[in-house]
Amino acid sequence: xxxxxxxxxxxxxxxxxxxxxxxxxxxxxxxxxxxxxxxxxxxxxxxxxxxxxxxxxxxxxxxxxxxxxxxxxxxxxxxxxxxxxxxxxxxxxxxxxxxxxxxxxxxxxxxxxxxxxxxxxxxxxxxxxxxxxxxxxxxxxxxxxxxxxxxxxxxxxxxxxxxxxxxxxxxxxxxxxxxxxxxxxxxxxxxxxxxxxxxxxxxxxxxxxxxxxxxxxx
Amino acid sequence: xxxxxxxxxxxxxxxxxxxxxxxxxxxxxxxxxxxxxxxxxxxxxxxxxxxxxxxxxxxxxxxxxxxxxxxxxxxxxxxxxxxxxxxxxxxxxxxxxxxxxxxxxxxxxxxxxxxxxxxxxxxxxxxxxxxxxxxxxxxxxxxxxxxxxxxxxxxxxxxxxxxxxxxxxxxxxxxxxxxxxxxxxxxxxxxxxxxxxxxxxxxxxxxxxxxxxxxxxx
DNA sequence: AGCGACGTTATTGTATACAAATAGCTTGCG
DNA sequence: CGCAAGCTATTTGTATACAATAACGTCGCT
Numbered sequence: 295x296x297x298x299x300x301x302x303x304x305x306x307x308x309x310x311x312x313x314x315x316x317x318x319x320x321x322x323x324x325x326x327x328x329x330x331x332x333x334x335x336x337x338x339x340x341x342x343x344x345x346x347x348x349x350x351x352x353x354x355x356x357x358x359x360x361x362x363x364x365x366x367x368x369x370x371x372x373x374x375x376x377x378x379x380x381x382x383x384x385x386x387x388x389x390x391x392x393x394x395x396x397x398x399x400x401x402x403x404x405x406x407x408x409x410x411x412x413x414x415x416x417x418x419x420x421x422x423x424x425x426x427x428x429x430x431x432x433x434x435x436x437x438x439x440x441x442x443x444x445x446x447x448x449x450x451x452x453x454x455x456x457x458x459x460x461x462x463x464x465x466x467x468x469x470x471x472x473x474x475x476x477x478x479x480x481x482x483x484x485x486x487x488x489x490x491x492x493x494x495x496x497x498x499x500x501x502x503x504x505x506x507x508x509x510x511x512x
Numbered sequence: 513x514x515x516x517x518x519x520x521x522x523x524x525x526x527x528x529x530x531x532x533x534x535x536x537x538x539x540x541x542x543x544x545x546x547x548x549x550x551x552x553x554x555x556x557x558x559x560x561x562x563x564x565x566x567x568x569x570x571x572x573x574x575x576x577x578x579x580x581x582x583x584x585x586x587x588x589x590x591x592x593x594x595x596x597x598x599x600x601x602x603x604x605x606x607x608x609x610x611x612x613x614x615x616x617x618x619x620x621x622x623x624x625x626x627x628x629x630x631x632x633x634x635x636x637x638x639x640x641x642x643x644x645x646x647x648x649x650x651x652x653x654x655x656x657x658x659x660x661x662x663x664x665x666x667x668x669x670x671x672x673x674x675x676x677x678x679x680x681x682x683x684x685x686x687x688x689x690x691x692x693x694x695x696x697x698x699x700x701x702x703x704x705x706x707x708x709x710x711x712x713x714x715x716x717x718x719x720x721x722x723x724x725x726x727x728x729x730x
Numbered sequence: 731a732g733c734g735a736c737g738t739t740a741t742t743g744t745a746t747a748c749a750a751a752t753a754g755c756t757t758g759c760g
Numbered sequence: 761c762g763c764a765a766g767c768t769a770t771t772t773g774t775a776t777a778c779a780a781t782a783a784c785g786t787c788g789c790t
Binding site for chain 1 (some may be wrong): 742
Binding site (some may be wrong): 301342346348367371373377380381436437438439441442443445446502 | 528556557560564566585588589591592595596654655656659660663664710
């Protein structure tokens with residue numbers, strides 16, 4: 295895509311993900327333009343994209359703010375993601391060939407490596423995990439499904455979730471990935487559907503209990 | 513929203529829906545700007561929105577074209593819509609109150625009226641049908657779900673589908689709507705889920721058989 | 731002191747000019 | 761005659777200036 299608009303998108307997105315622009319913070323086009331060193335035009339494009347992806351929300355009079363997710367919002371997102379990604383897994387199970395399976399196994403090996411180290415490499419886990427899920431969605435060969443899943447803001451929530459994973463949760467996740475691979479090897483759509491559905495639900499529970507812990511600690 | 517951008521959006525959208533801009537036709541910003549009597553800036557916004565809603569597709573070098581749906585694409589859209597809207601119906605079943613139910617019954621009365629006439633009022637049916645489904649999605653109280661469903665391009669395909677409905681298909685649709693209302697009155701989420709799922713699948717089959725008929729006729 | 735109208739200021743919407751990139755054609759070479 | 765390289769024209773990307781609109785604070789009135 296375009297150079298400046300992409301740069302602005304990445305810049306603003308990382309601003310949000312890093313927490314420098316906390317939920318509820320106003321985002322004016324001019325500030326963002328100054329920050330990114332480009333004019334308002336590409337910034338507008340970037341903000342539109344971030345709006346579609348629900349990183350930012352628009353007030354009734356067109357002002358933009360960093361999105362704030364309530365507990366219900368997160369619940370919703372994980373529910374939708376679980377539904378759609380389980381469907382993707384089922385479709386993918388019927389379509390996996392040797393090449394895609396190899397890629398998936400490689401990716402899983404990277405995940406196990408990241409988790410297996412003395413101090414788990416969370417960033418490495420996240421990257422490999424994202425690729426793992428992406429391979430499955432791509433294998434499902436359903437552009438609309440892929441697009442819908444992509445706009446479901448997985449990233450922000452997923453990151454915040456796994457950032458607080460303990461060793462046993464990482465191991466559990468890896469275990470589920472292994473079972474998914476087995477289901478794919480067997481081309482068993484129902485099996486893959488069930489495992490993926492449980493996989494996402496477990497991630498949500500890990501997130502929810504983490505939030506509950508923090509809430510009670512405060 | 514903004515005046516000019518909204519106008520451009522509506523104009524280009526109707527251009528696509530009417531068929532004046534057939535699938536595959538290139539849409540240049542300048543032509544659209546001339547057509548709508550505004551500058552390229554609001555046209556860009558409008559085209560971005562239409563792109564998200566899959567009315568237009570972007571080539572690898574940023575040129576935009578009217579989207580063309582293959583048989584698989586339509587299959588995909590109906591599958592996703594069925595999954596999501598059945599979920600919405602289940603959620604809505606737990607949340608329907610007297611007021612929303614009344615609105616739904618009123619809407620259904622309008623549908624029956626449109627279908628019951630000597631010559632079925634397809635346009636009236638479509639409008640009322642859209643409201644019927646909208647009430648359900650709104651009652652589900654899930655903004656993300658609503659947004660996801662909205663971007664699933666229901667309208668173009670739905671319109672083209674029902675335009676060729678025969679009297680018995682319209683009656684069948686109305687029958688399913690009545691059953692949905694009964695399920696909602698009983699707050700039976702599973703029932704609502706099943707009926708809605710079947711309802712969408714039936715719409716898809718009607719569409720698919722229509723296409724098959726036309727294809728064999730040609 | 732509370733409340734409302736007004737003016738100021740900040741922010742977004744739109745238009746236009748220009749730069750960059752891309753596709754398509756033309757021309758020259760093998 | 762086919763193909764490739766380069767040029768031209770078309771199209772999109774970006775910057776900037778200006779217009780419209782909405783938020784906010786101020787001043788005056790009751």
